[in-house]
Amino acid sequence: MEENVQQEGFVDEAMPIQEEPSGGMSDDDLANKKYLKMRDYVFFSLAQFASSAVTGLVQGYLLFFYTVCVSIPATQVGVMFLVSKIFDGLDDPTMGVIVDKTRTKWGKMRPFLFFGAIPWGVLTIIMFMPSIYSAMGSTTAKVAFMWITYLLYSALGSIVGIPLQGLPAVASPNTDERAKIISISRILGSIGEQSALVLITLFLLITKNDYPNSYMLMALVIGVLGPVFMLLGAKFIKERLEPTDRTPSTLEGFKYLFKNKQFLLLICSNLLTFFRNFVSAMIIYVVSYIYNNGSLQIIFALPGAIASMIGMMIAPKLRKMMDSKKLFIFATIWHSIGLAIIFFIYLIGGTWWWLVAILMFAAMIPVGILNVIPHLMATDTLDYWEDKTGDRCEGITFSLMSLRSKVSSGFKDYVMSYLLVYFGFSQALPFLSDHTPVQSDFTKFGLFAIYTIIPAILNLVSIIPIMFYKLSGKKMAEIQGRLAVKRLEEAKRLEGLAVEGETDVYSVVAEKVAIDDIEKEVEMAKNQQEATATEVKESLLVADEAPAKPKRKSTKAKAEKAQASENSEQAQESVVEETPIAPAKPKRTAKPKTVKSEKAEDVKEDK
Template sequence: MENVAEKKYLKKKDYITFSMARFAASAVSGLAQGYLLIFYTAVLGVKPVSVGIMFLISKIFDGVDDPIMGSFIDKTRTRWGKLRPYLIFGAIPFGIITILLFLPINSFGSELKLVYMYVTYLLYGFVGSIVGVPLDGLPAVASPNNDERTKLISISRVVGSIGEQSALVLYSLFAIFMNMKYSYMTMGIIIGLIAPVFMLMGAFSIKERIKPTLDTTKLLDGFKYLFQNKQFGIMIISNLLTFFRNLVSASIIYVVSYIYGNGSLNIAFALPGAVAAMLGMLFAPKLKKKMDAKQLFIFSTIFHSLALLLVFIVGYKVPWIVTSALMFLAMLPVGILNVVPHLMAMDTLDYWEDKTGRRQEGVTFSIISLRGKVSSALKDFVLASFLTYFMFSTPLTTINDHSPWQLEFTQSGIFMLFTIIPAVLNLASIIPMFFYKLSGNRMLDIQKRLQTKRESDSENLLEKLEENSPEVFGSSQEICVDSESSDL
């Protein structure tokens, strides 16, 4: 019998097409998170505080969708698998909603604008859960080979990081010859049309080779798990507080538009930061050999805050290229911080298996997805609130449809949102880590016990194979779905 851990299941096209699906999802996410707030405030003329409240209410309501969606997925049984149907049938609605988000509804009254914003944004979150949770879960069932799963996740995340910057590239191009209102609408149309195509290519190409277990998850299991696995809960709280660092990327468009007076400089600030973050992701595995996940998280957070403090001290009255270069340094640890939560999640899964004998990957990653949505809502709410406090407004005189003529108090406030405010507040994410116990020798002991248990289980399986090979072969065939039967 060939060892499933050594057998290769994935082909080159699987890595390519799944990464394209991840690119599409990340492109939509990058567009919405990076430009929706300024579209609502600067184009539609809605007050920042109203937008912030809408983001907070909508995202918290929407964030509950993920654990519920995870429960529905675990109960799904089709000839195509339990994940792919949601991605296939949700891809086109996801693209349509993306386009609707950025329609310039300036002719609507103020109340009708808010109604439209709430409806489309709630639909964006709901449909995003329908395609997002299955997309996150597909690597876990695409192959029984752990090395292939790891490779699939790694490649798709790098490509996804590129997808997040696609809106930045488009905006920088359109800002040269197109006014702000139509540049956002055009970005929404382009990404909204491409995203479903890429998602469908990934969904039709990848196969679910691991059959679901007979047990099904109850609807409230996801919420219970958050409180039962205390180490996982601590990790979630800590990572929830990291939303403060997202103020940096969210403030870039305001810095280049209202301090340096040129919206097309957005790419000159954001792209080096994205490259730095990707380099950080590449360095993370090497640093992980020197320190555990907890130490790596604390080190990277402090490094990021100190680098932002340096940018703040230098100030914004220097040439923009100086600020951009310093931000490259500040964004290096962000790539590491994007990887560490997944390392910690794996540790909490091992801890829970060692404690209870159960692994709950689906619940774990659906709650991590929920955390991401709540963090995004908090980031938008805090940003909108600070913009209101710093008296941000959209004056009549504009350059590239962005006015550089804000009050000096407002410009200083925007730069603080870009630097010192996230530098200080992001340190709060370290506090829960003092209660996080899965590090050092304890984690090594857990992994040793699990390894011993798994080796014992393997020996028992071999003994059973010798006694009754037909029975074992029958059960092993239930683990992997035949490639032909999983095709559409």
């Protein structure tokens, strides 16, 4: 049963490891233990789906809504996107640190989802309400409203998004499971991103191409359902790894970016991939102004989305054939060539929409690969850093990846809005009821160029930083080999510390750092108090008989340290036996909720 479940990639029942005595486990068992249940996969994917639906709606349609439906000048929109997304990107690492410092009974991630999801959804709806903009009248008021609502939306997006991205890292200590839940949720997320497309197509058909009201209806559906899914996700996902007591400073995240050169190269490269996002963002312009048929949007976007998902699915297989670096370069070139072919075919007269849609399918497969590979490369940089320094900075890494994504998105909207102006894109006259200006041939050419050849050429720039990226092939294999040995040793060691049948082995991983600290303190206590050993022993004997509270803190500390010293020796013996006795908790150690910790508390109380 367990094997079948593993093959299918899901664990649907309670984890057998909790029922099996730890002593009988092999190295392979230790490495392959499953913690995630079906509901974790389902609800995390639902939350990811909802989050992606909201971000897909805003990133894919807000520029068009602002420029076409409510006639805000494109340059103003571009500046706002750039500034607010840089702002937004900067607050991501801050949010990462806030999350890392959070300690609540619900965990450190989930509270943000509970409290942030509904305001985020409400704001999403407000941003797409055309009646608010028309009530304002003046462009200045519209622009001010745009700034305020978008900045608030971005701030709330960070409050919800960062914890959501971090959830897999605390949902299971098993790296395979994490990879699996990330992979599944990303596929669901990419479907979520397209939900706006399906809805807009549907509403455009219902409202007979009434763009402003179609956008409002689309935002209403996503803005209501999105928070519901996120709240369900927050309710049912478990945070299994307890936080360590170490709380990084805000600046630490930025320092890490510059210390870990390989990660910096990856971030630089990924920042330059924003041109790729022109393709999906331009679809609405291409179908509306070149093909004069807004309902064609789904025909253009859906094959691309499916192709992208195929790309995500084949990415792991391709990665077995070539390392991440080569795969990144290969996929980027593939995408660029695909887009260039479409452009040149269009130039020589191949303007049929069905031809463009079919060719775009082939050109979009590598986008799926490029959606996955940077995240795998980010984990490589984590391994590299761990191998180099012993530290592993997941929270910071993924908040910086999120920063990269948002800054990149800001660049995309900024550059795109300027390109629209450059190519003479005519905006609707704001004083007419439903104005759709015919675009000039030069503008149409420009729109198609922004859709194809411009991203095709500029995409290639993202390869340059990757050329200097070293974590590939043999080097990465060596790093992972060393880490594998290290992790196996840790697993074996922690296996011994687990309480038989009462807790899972890997939950102890969360306390590893704390235990290491304890052992260090024990060692120090041993050395420092050797001279006063006799005195301490006497005091301990007194304490055992009548545990009166010492008057002074220092005396208590001494007594605890000495007790810890003894307990440590006891614990080390117990590891070999059946019941591990946790050493006394140092003051800095967080309070894990695991059974083991409770047991340790019991032991302490007994004493």
